[in-house]
Amino acid sequence: MRDARSEMPPLERLLVTGGCGFIGSHFVRLALRRPRTRLVVNLDALTYAGNPENLRDVEGDPRYRFAKGSVCDAERVDALVREGVDAIVHFAAESHVDRSLYGPVDFVRTNLEGTSVLLEAARRAGLRRFLQVSTDEVYGSLPREGRFRETTPLHPNNPYSTTKAAADLMVGAYVRTFGIDAVVTRSSNNYGPHQHPEKFIPLFISNALQDKPCPLYGDGMHVRDWLHVEDNARGIWAALAKGKGGRVYNLGGGNERPNLEVARAILRLLRKPESLVAFVQDRPGHDRRYAIDCSRARRDLGWTPRVSFERGLRDTVAWYRANPGWVERVRSGAYREYYARQYGDALRAAAGMPAASRETTPVRRRRT
Ligand code: TYD
Numbered sequence: 001m002r003d004a005r006s007e008m009p010p011l012e013r014l015l016v017t018g019g020c021g022f023i024g025s026h027f028v029r030l031a032l033r034r035p036r037t038r039l040v041v042n043l044d045a046l047t048y049a050g051n052p053e054n055l056r057d058v059e060g061d062p063r064y065r066f067a068k069g070s071v072c073d074a075e076r077v078d079a080l081v082r083e084g085v086d087a088i089v090h091f092a093a094e095s096h097v098d099r100s101l102y103g104p105v106d107f108v109r110t111n112l113e114g115t116s117v118l119l120e121a122a123r124r125a126g127l128r129r130f131l132q133v134s135t136d137e138v139y140g141s142l143p144r145e146g147r148f149r150e151t152t153p154l155h156p157n158n159p160y161s162t163t164k165a166a167a168d169l170m171v172g173a174y175v176r177t178f179g180i181d182a183v184v185t186r187s188s189n190n191y192g193p194h195q196h197p198e199k200f201i202p203l204f205i206s207n208a209l210q211d212k213p214c215p216l217y218g219d220g221m222h223v224r225d226w227l228h229v230e231d232n233a234r235g236i237w238a239a240l241a242k243g244k245g246g247r248v249y250n251l252g253g254g255n256e257r258p259n260l261e262v263a264r265a266i267l268r269l270l271r272k273p274e275s276l277v278a279f280v281q282d283r284p285g286h287d288r289r290y291a292i293d294c295s296r297a298r299r300d301l302g303w304t305p306r307v308s309f310e311r312g313l314r315d316t317v318a319w320y321r322a323n324p325g326w327v328e329r330v331r332s333g334a335y336r337e338y339y340a341r342q343y344g345d346a347l348r349a350a351a352g353m354p355a356a357s358r359e360t361t362p363v364r365r366r367r368t
Contacts, residue, residue, distance in 0.1 A: 011086040011087045011128060011129060011241065012038040012086060013038055013085045013086045014037070014040050014086065014087055015043060015080055015085040015087070015088045015089070016040055016041065016043070016089045017042075017089070017114075017118065018043075018044055018071075019040070019042030020046060020052055020054055020055060021044070021050050021051075021091055021092070021095075022049070022054070022196060022229065023091055023232055023233065023236075024044075024092070024133075025054035025055050026192070026229045026233040027089065027091065027233040027236055027237070028040055028055060028058065029058060030237055032058055032061055032063060032064060034237075037063060038063055039063055039065070039085070040065070041065045041080055041083070041085065042064070043067045043071065043076070043077070043092070044066070044068065044069075045069060045071070048334055048335065049094075049096075051194070051196075052066070054194045067080060070110075071090070071115070071118055072109060072110065072113050074117045077118060078124070081121045081122070081127065085127065086128045087127055088129075088130050089133070090131060090133055092110065093111050093114075093133075094107045094110045095135075096160065096198050097158050097160045097161070097283065099160075099198070099338070100158055101158065101159065101283075104159035107159050107163040108159075108163050110163075111163035111166070111167050112163050112166045112170065115167035115171065118130070119171065119174045119182075122180055122182075123180050129245075130174075130180055130181065130182040130183070131243075132167065132183070133185055134164050134168050134185060134248075135161065135164050135186055136148050136187065136225070136250065136290050137156065137158075137164065137287065138154050138161055138164050138186065139152045139153075139154060139155060139156075139186075140154070141155075141157060141287035141290070142289040142290060142291055143288075144289070147291045148250060148291065148292050149293045150247070150248040154169070157287055158287075168248075171184055172246075175245065175246045181246075182246065183239050183240065183244070183246075184249070185232075185250075185251055186251065186292075187227055187232045187251040187252065188225035188227045188251070188252040188253055188290055189225065189227065189290070190226075190228070191228065192228050192229035192230060192315075192316055193323075194229075194326075195229070195316075198335070198338065200259065200262070201226075201266070201316065202316075202327075203215075204267075205266055205270070205316070205317055205320045206327045207276070208267055208270050208272045209270065209321060209324070213276055213277075213278035213350065213351070214266075214267075215343050215346060216277050216279050217282045217283045218279075218286060219260075220259050220260030220277070221258045221260060222286060222289065223257065223259075223288070223289040223290065223291070224259065225254065225255055225292055226253050226309050226313075227251060227255070227305060228253065228306075228309075230306075230307060231251070231305040231306055231307055234303065234306075235249070235303045236251075238297070238301040238302065239297070239301060242300070242301050244300065247296075249300075249301060250294045250297060251292070251294055251303070251305075252291070252292030252293070252305075253305050255308075255309035257309070263277050264277075265313060269313065269314060269317045270317060270321075278346075278347055278350040278351070279350060280346035280349075281346055344356055
């Protein structure tokens with residue numbers, strides 16, 4: 001296992017998985033901005049969360065290559081690795097907690113099996129580095145005080161975070177058992193342009209832009225620590241280039257906010273009324289608070305987040321306002337079914353209307 005990054009020649013040829021997704025696409029763009037990068041192969045299955053539009057601007061770059069396929073397809077992964085890559089940077093994942101409540105097995109397949117297939121390919125090919133992109137959700141929920149450190153025991157509470165924790169443990173097993181050189185990053189909640197509107201911030205922005213109700217779970221006092229996606233991409237790059245093999249690096253924005261405060265900030269920026277906030281039934285197993293201690297990344301990687309939440313949120317709101325076509329295309333088709341299942345009855349109940357489906361979702365109606 002290697003630990004002195006400065007002695008390692010640069011990683012010039014990367015296999016990125018899930019590069020058409022939100023965080024992956026920001027990372028691919030960053031990698032192609034680095035002069036030492038000679039090849040980025042983007043393996044993406046283009047499921048609902050992968051959107052080729054996210055990388056239109058780099059399609060003409062001769063160092064970039066798109067490969068449609070699943071991380072669970074071992075033959076395909078092996079073939080791409082054999083083309084000669086130095087490292088795998090693994091983003092591809094089912095990542096939405098609410099969806100994991102409806103289809104946990106899909107999460108096991110993509111997140112655990114997919115990671116295992118990639119680890120096997122990395123081991124067989126003797127790749128110089130494997131980077132696992134993970135989440136602070138693997139640590140579970142915090143009380144009012146305290147922050148997640150890399151040594152905090154894993155305590156995932158929902159199917160999504162449990163499959164991510166399992167995948168991280170598998171990475172650790174490959175480090176210890178087979179001696180592969182792998183690094184894990186665990187970031188707090190990301191936000192920024194190109195995020196799928198199933199997630200909190202883009203959902204609230206895009207609903208508010210259309211004067212639709214914004215469904216806030218429970219009492220709205222759940223706390224998340226917001227990290228701008230470009231800061232996360234820089235942190236992942238730093239961990240890839242300078243991280244110590246076998247280590248985990250927490251990446252956080254230092255922007256802890258209750259959801260209600262974020263909702264109000266979005267509505268203020270859009271000059272929309274607070275009455276658009278609709279308090280709906282809480283998510284089952286909803287983690288109360290996340291907060292992250294990223295002193296290791298600051299110290300060992302020289303990484304620090306640069307985008308303030310105020311500026312990042314303002315720019316994100318401006319991006320969604322300027323790109324209604326992107327949102328419309330993402331929201332068409334299967335997303336409509338998901339939205340109706342996830343929010344239909346809850347929003348109807350919040351508005352004092354009867355449920356459309358037989359299973360009535362009880363909600364509490366509150367004023368902000
Ligand atoms: P989300 O973007 O789903 O990320 P995560 O669950 O991984 O933290 O949600 C962020 C927070 O916003 C979380 O506390 C749940 C809350 N939330 C709502 O209140 N309403 C919503 O419709 C969604 C999607 C999330």
